[in-house]
Amino acid sequence: MQIGEAARLTGVSAKMIRHYESIGLIPSADRRDSNYRDYGHHDVHRLGFIRRARNLGFSIDEIRDLLRLWGDQSRSSADVKALTLGHVAELDRKIALLTEMRDTLTHLANACDGNHRPHCPIIQSLAGDEPHAHH
Amino acid sequence: MQIGEAARLTGVSAKMIRHYESIGLIPSADRRDSNYRDYGHHDVHRLGFIRRARNLGFSIDEIRDLLRLWGDQSRSSADVKALTLGHVAELDRKIALLTEMRDTLTHLANACDGNHRPHCPIIQSLAGDEPHAHH
DNA sequence: GCTTGACCTTACCATGATGGGAAGGTGCAG
């Protein structure tokens, strides 16, 4: 099948399929006489694997490792699990960062009247006008 | 003061200060005879504002708006609050996405033995081998 | 056979925010 159909079947854009080939994530596709790339069942399977891994937030380099492990009959599930848990830790780090931002902003927004007047604790905080401790 | 000291005082790298100038986020700095950029109290204050906004995850375009509101004596705090709540909504969206990834991966990792054998539900799931409903 | 339209090809540019490095100018202290 042509690249467009492979894209449709896997949810990976034709653009990205070519890109993955160019960076060596997938092997170079067979070519027809027309020079069109030709994909088979196996390629579609691999692209589906990649799309699912991307949807779970794995980086291209991590997917490279996952593909290698997928094809390695003598792999240890421990290796897959370790890679996965490393990624989970990274996700947790990002979630914590974003959550802290959100909580700070929510707190500031709650303290903001949101009316027609200019006074605003959000702007004050950004400006570095930290509220002074009373004394 | 020179750009390096402004960078040290604000936590914004000299590289980024020049970049912010080039994209018009901050006005062009004054130059000394040496062609070195020259910064004052006001510039440092503005860069601190930008850094704090960046630390809260605001995009450059949002910071552009925040700086405008900061300098606008006739602003409504409602405008600042609306911009902030829009950003909070975006943070919530990202947090939800990452959390869903993490939960899925944690679930799969819990089901993975993590031993020397190849069998692995993580790989199986990526490969599209959905567990069949029993019948 | 010729046209049309859908598909494919490569190549280049853009995103957003940041860092790295090269090649060269400035200025001060020894």
Next chain:
DNA sequence: CTGCACCTTCCCATCATGGTAAGGTCAAGC
């Protein structure tokens, strides 16, 4: 005068993805 720390501009890289342009291929319809 030399060395060093600082500055300047310019170009390139990241990461994953999309857009566009210029052109080749192929099947269907006339």
